[in-house]
Amino acid sequence: MLKVLQNLLDLQSVDTRLHIVRARLAALPKKTAEVDGRVAAAKAELDKSKAAQLATVKDRKKYELDVEQWKDRVRKYKDQTSQVKTNEAYKALQHEVQNAEDEIAKAEDRLLEQMVAGEEYDRRIKAAEKSLKEVEEIARGERAEIEKEKAAAEKELAEGNTERARATAEIPEDMMDHYDRIMKKHDNVALAEVRDEKCSACGMRIRPHVFQEMRRSTSHEMFHCETCTRILYYLEPAASAAAAGPVGDPSGSTPSHSEN
Ligand SMILES: [Zn+2]
Incomplete structure (x- = not known):
């Protein structure tokens, strides 16, 4: 075989390796992004549960306030009952009391729903925190692996470049x-x-x-x-x-x- 052809073959061989090494290096940012994406998704899940929990706490406070307000009204109507002169006025007040008590029951139902939901969100937050910890732990390992891969590929790249320089020196x-x-x-x-x-x-x-x-x-x-x-x-x-x-x-x- 021609000497120059053999040199070109050597060059082709090192270039093929360099091509693979460069492709490996080029793929690393995507791998890192995938790892980051998994951590971000786990964080987002936790944030979502926390936000939902916060919303239930707010709702709960509102319904608690509703219950207190309707209870105040019931007390007020009952105070007024002792002072009414007509049967009609008495009936009207009784009606108001009944209405207020219905509202109290409704608000208490909603309050209970929110408390149950709150417990569910507590569970979800705990699960999301546990999951995030696990995902972060795995991500640490994966990032270390990517760094190792990067260092190895960069070393190969440097060696390949040296080899390439040697091969090209022989070629016109x-x-x-x-x-x-x-x-x-x-x-x-x-x-x-x-x-x-x-x-x-x-x-x-x-x-x-x-x-x-x-x-x-x-x-x-x-x-x-x-x-x-x-x-x-x-x-x-x-x-x-x-x-x-x-x-x-x-x-x-x-x-x-x-x-x-
Ligand atoms: Zn051809």
Whole structure:
């Protein structure tokens, strides 16, 4: 294989790794946001229960006041009863007393409802506090995990960049430009292995005379896929599995065509 082709393959290999590491790093903010989101949701649940509890306390005070006011009225009407002169006035007062007592009963019913609701909200607040604590505990672990992942990925990124600098030093500048252009155009893969006389990236058949030339050990030409323009390389089947590394088919399947 051409020296420059081997260098490009090494570069492709490190670039593939860099690509994966960058994707891992890029995914971390979303992971952090998800963790934050779970904590925020648990807090919101607690706040909701607390707000509901506060509303019941307010309502309870209002109904308590209602009960007191209606009781005052009952006392007042009963005081007046002893002073009325006519049967009609007496009946009217009795009616007022009855009405006030009905209102007291209603307010007391509502008060009871609010007390029951208050107990329910107490339970919900306790449950939400417990849940928040658990969610925060898990979030702490997850954040630590994310930090660890970030540190590891940044280390790999730095190492990859060093390796890349080493690999690119061996490659002529115009070849680098060419490589970068194809990389950008083709989803970070600039080289394609020829397998079964086809470009393994796009499946385009390689012309027989090109394939013959590629297989010649003394060949000094570089070939491109006519369709996807990727730089082509060919590894004899015996060398293919060992030398291809992470470039090419990640399943590591060996070419199915036989020699001769
Ligand atoms: Zn192609």
